[in-house]
Amino acid sequence: MEERLNYELDVINRMGYAGYFLIVQDFIEFAHKMEFGSVPAEVRRPGSIVSYCLGITNLDPIEYGLSI
Numbered sequence: 001m002e003e004r005l006n007y008e009l010d011v012i013n014r015m016g017y018a019g020y021f022l023i024v025q026d027f028i029e030f031a032h033k034m035e036f037g038s039v040p041a042e043v044r045r046p047g048s049i050v051s052y053c054l055g056i057t058n059l060d061p062i063e064y065g066l067s068i
Contacts, residue, residue, distance in 0.1 A: 001049070001062060004049055005050065008049055008050045009050060021054060024056050025056055029055065048066045
């Protein structure tokens with residue numbers, strides 16, 4: 001799993017999407033704090049493990065085989 005996480009982080013950084021992930025995390029966190037029902041975020045490769053770790057999605061990509 002650590003190898004996959006490092007791969008995803010590398011791709012996210014190379015593509016310039018690190019800021020995007022952090023902004024989405026902020027919006028999701030705010031929505032939860034304010035009790036606005038938030039729309040489930042898509043889980044895509046790469047990013048599924050990163051999205052799960054950041055709390056952007058509550059779908060565990062390992063459990064569902066989404067990051068293999």
